Amino acid sequence: MGLHVEVKNLVFSYGSETVLDGVSLSLAQGDFIGIIGPNGSGKSTLLKNMAAVLTPDSGEIIIDGKRWRIGSVAIWPAEWAWWGRGAAPGSISPWKRW
Secondary structure (H helix, E strand, O other), X not given: XXXXXXXXXXXXXXXXXEEEEXXXXXXXXXXXXXXXXXXXXXXXHHHHHHOOOOOOOEEEEEEOOEEOOOOOOOOOOHHHOOEOOOEOOOOOOOOOOO
């Protein structure tokens, strides 16, 4: 069993403007998805909520059965890393030659 991420009924607003309204998705390790939509439709807002950079108004994010700490800084264990040689983003230089 690999990494599993669930987003359940995520709601997020910038002030009085609701950007995400009940968004739900489920991803398993190895899944490949695309998030598409016009400018301003909430694509980046969804990812920022999933990374706990933004705090949703309601809903939950569950990673491997554990509720993600909403409003905390996202810290990803090394085994979840997707960029570089097993290093999390920000810990390697994008300019380094591999």
